[in-house]
Amino acid sequence: xxxxxxATLAAFSPLVGAALAGLLGWKLGRAFAHxxxxxxxxxxxxxxxxxxxxxxxxxSFAGVLYTWLEGQGWSIHVGFLVDRLTAVMMVVxxxxxxxxxxxxxxxxxxxxxxxxxxxxISLFTFSMLMLVMADNFxxxxxxxxxxxxxxYLLIGFWFKRPTAIYANxxxxxxxxxxxxxxxxxxxxxxxxxxxxxxAEVFTKAPTLAYTGIELLPGQSWALGTIICVGLFxxxxxxxxxFPLHVWLPDSMEGPTPISALIHAATMVTAGIFMVARMSxxxxxxxxxxxxxxxxxxxxxxxxxxxxxxxxxxxxxVAYSTLSQLGYMTMALGAAAYPVAIFHLMTHAFFKxxxxxxxxxxxxxxxxxxxxxxxxxxxxxxxxxxxxxxxxALANAGLPPFAGFFSKDSIIEALHLSATPGAGFAYALAxxxxxxxxxxxxxxxxxxxxxxxxxxxxxxxHGGHGAKGAGGDEEPGHEEFHGTPHESPWVVTLPLVxxxxxxxxxxxxxxxxMLYGGWFGQSIAxxxxxxxxxxxxxxxxxxxxHAFGTLPFWLALGGAGLAGYLxxxxxxxxxxxxxxxxxxxxxxxxxxxxxxxxxxxxAGGARALGGGLWKWGDRTVIDGLMVNGTARLVGWFAAxxxxxxxxxxxxxxxxxxxxxxxLLTLWYSRI
Numbered sequence: 001x002x003x004x005x006x007a008t009l010a011a012f013s014p015l016v017g018a019a020l021a022g023l024l025g026w027k028l029g030r031a032f033a034h035x036x037x038x039x040x041x042x043x044x045x046x047x048x049x050x051x052x053x054x055x056x057x058x059x060s061f062a063g064v065l066y067t068w069l070e071g072q073g074w075s076i077h078v079g080f081l082v083d084r085l086t087a088v089m090m091v092v093x094x095x096x097x098x099x100x101x102x103x104x105x106x107x108x109x110x111x112x113x114x115x116x117x118x119x120x121i122s123l124f125t126f127s128m129l130m131l132v133m134a135d136n137f138x139x140x141x142x143x144x145x146x147x148x149x150x151x152y153l154l155i156g157f158w159f160k161r162p163t164a165i166y167a168n169x170x171x172x173x174x175x176x177x178x179x180x181x182x183x184x185x186x187x188x189x190x191x192x193x194x195x196x197x198x199a200e201v202f203t204k205a206p207t208l209a210y211t212g213i214e215l216l217p218g219q220s221w222a223l224g225t226i227i228c229v230g231l232f233x234x235x236x237x238x239x240x241x242f243p244l245h246v247w248l249p250d251s252m253e254g255p256t257p258i259s260a261l262i263h264a265a266t267m268v269t270a271g272i273f274m275v276a277r278m279s280x281x282x283x284x285x286x287x288x289x290x291x292x293x294x295x296x297x298x299x300x301x302x303x304x305x306x307x308x309x310x311x312x313x314x315x316x317v318a319y320s321t322l323s324q325l326g327y328m329t330m331a332l333g334a335a336a337y338p339v340a341i342f343h344l345m346t347h348a349f350f351k352x353x354x355x356x357x358x359x360x361x362x363x364x365x366x367x368x369x370x371x372x373x374x375x376x377x378x379x380x381x382x383x384x385x386x387x388x389x390x391x392a393l394a395n396a397g398l399p400p401f402a403g404f405f406s407k408d409s410i411i412e413a414l415h416l417s418a419t420p421g422a423g424f425a426y427a428l429a430x431x432x433x434x435x436x437x438x439x440x441x442x443x444x445x446x447x448x449x450x451x452x453x454x455x456x457x458x459x460x461h462g463g464h465g466a467k468g469a470g471g472d473e474e475p476g477h478e479e480f481h482g483t484p485h486e487s488p489w490v491v492t493l494p495l496v497x498x499x500x501x502x503x504x505x506x507x508x509x510x511x512x513m514l515y516g517g518w519f520g521q522s523i524a525x526x527x528x529x530x531x532x533x534x535x536x537x538x539x540x541x542x543x544x545h546a547f548g549t550l551p552f553w554l555a556l557g558g559a560g561l562a563g564y565l566x567x568x569x570x571x572x573x574x575x576x577x578x579x580x581x582x583x584x585x586x587x588x589x590x591x592x593x594x595x596x597x598x599x600x601x602a603g604g605a606r607a608l609g610g611g612l613w614k615w616g617d618r619t620v621i622d623g624l625m626v627n628g629t630a631r632l633v634g635w636f637a638a639x640x641x642x643x644x645x646x647x648x649x650x651x652x653x654x655x656x657x658x659x660x661x662l663l664t665l666w667y668s669r670i
Contacts, residue, residue, distance in 0.1 A: 148238070245299060320440070
């Protein structure tokens with residue numbers, strides 16, 4: 001079978017599954033919906049593995065599937081670029097998506113929108129594959145907007161919940177801000193390069209990147225910098241970077257399977273992939289790289305701090321995602337593009353484990369998400385506990401788990417990078433390692449260890465009151481009755497299959513991906529990677545060396561502090577919170593971004609709309625144009641009524657006056 005045929009099968013198979021489940025699922029039933037979508041994603045995964053094998057053998061290719069528009073010297077088409085970067089992303093996306101599809105059978109078993117959900121997640125997979133496989137900017141933009149649209153549908157899947165509608169609208173609007181910059185970047189590419197094909201743009205870039213453009217009179221900017229900053233603003237929206245990060249925590253209103261799919265392997269990684277794909281452009285603008293590395297550093301550290309005060313188990317993992325995306329962005333800014341993709345891959349597996357593990361707990365506790373009503377779950381849910389523990393170890397970056405290899409590589413890249421701002425990023429990255437160790441194990445100890453709090457206070461299970469294990473007051477939920485139990489196999493099997501690469505993928509992949517030339521021409525070669533290669537002596541040596549490095553002890557210290565606060569002295573978090581005062585308030589209010597956005601942007605838009613309504617609609621349109629016209633007609637009518645009285649003597653008198661006026665006029669002209 002030709003490689004183009006295999007690529008087409010990989011890309012469009014999930015679309016076929018989505019269409020069948022969406023159009024026929026209501027009639028043919030739930031089993032049909034999940035069978036056809038799971039089969040379609042499995043076919044896509046197998047095709048992706050075949051392509052990975054082919055590109056590993058040196059058979060990368062690019063080809064046009066369909067030409068849409070043609071002009072003099074340009075064409076717009078649907079085509080595929082399948083190289084080693086594409087193949088890695090395809091395998092990660094389809095594997096995680098397949099696990100999520102299997103998991104959904106158990107998680108959404110009682111949901112009336114079962115068939116619709118399967119259709120959506122399969123469509124989401126197709127959209128991400130089109131983004132990843134694109135060989136031109138227009139197709140990239142199509143996939144980019146498609147994942148945004150489907151995420152809107154999935155975040156607001158439970159559309160009867162006001163919070164879900166608020167969350168999906170927020171995600172949609174914030175991403176439109178980023179997409180405006182993204183579209184501007186693409187517009188500049190087409191205006192100055194005369195093409196949207198990657199290969200042609202990358203070829204012309206060295207000669208055009210330093211062309212001066214005056215966006216403001218007297219202020220000249222390099223074309224390459226303008227394009228890269230515009231593209232990265234789009235990445236800030238999709239990959240939830242400060243200050244366009246605010247949509248991602250609220251996206252937890254969607255069902256847990258889509259939280260895992262969005263946050264682990266698809267939508268939020270689109271920006272990271274895009275910058276890596278555009279690395280030949282970013283290498284021509286140090287200013288853009290500096291902007292990228294600073295934004296990533298701020299996101300990585302300050303979003304990690306918010307995670308330590310969250311009590312919703314899914315929101316802890318969501319803020320962890322924000323922090324990890326910040327680490328990937330820092331790697332991009334440090335010109336360590338392969339390291340960013342490596343962390344994207346490892347993160348996809350262990351973050352999917354954490355989200356799906358959180359969902360398993362939520363199922364067991366009848367949709368309870370507040371960790372203050374958990375505790376002691378490890379003996380009831382041993383498989384979920386073991387997999388979540390693996391995910392937490394990888395997320396904290398402790399050796400020898402996958403997250404260790406990628407996170408330590410990012411820190412090393414920051415240390416060796418010559419990008420302005422790398423020192424600032426390095427300091428925040430180290431601080432973030434400590435915080436990451438703390439919030440990762442806070443989740444594990446809070447939810448799975450300690451006293452059982454899921455029955456509430458005063459029961460036989462010793463529930464905590466207002467000051468138990470975190471010190472916050474108990475949430476006002478209905479009490480859980482019964483005993484938690486392990487989730488069904490359709491939930492635990494994906495957890496186990498995702499936990500395996502969370503342990504092993506770092507050992508296997510670090511050397512070829514970072515130092516073995518795996519990506520070849522897919523990603524620009526940089527001095528940062530050359531310097532890192534001098535320090536690398538194998539995965540085993542890296543693990544042994546880690547025990548004497550600062551990142552290891554910082555991560556271990558964070559985990560140890562979490563153990564002390566939530567196992568040994570569970571009364572202390574309340575004391576610390578009380579003494580923290582304004583700091584705790586700032587973190588709980590998430591630095592006030594939501595408050596500011598609600599006041600300034602949402603409130604400002606409402607005030608502007610209200611003003612336009614009062615002045616424009618009510619005063620100008622209704623008052624002047626509609627009612628004013630009516631008043632003018634009424635005034636003329638009133639005047640006409642005075643002249644048209646219906647009395648003969650009035651008309652006779654008017655005729656006499658008229659005749660007198662005419663005679664006077666005639667006489668004056670003689």
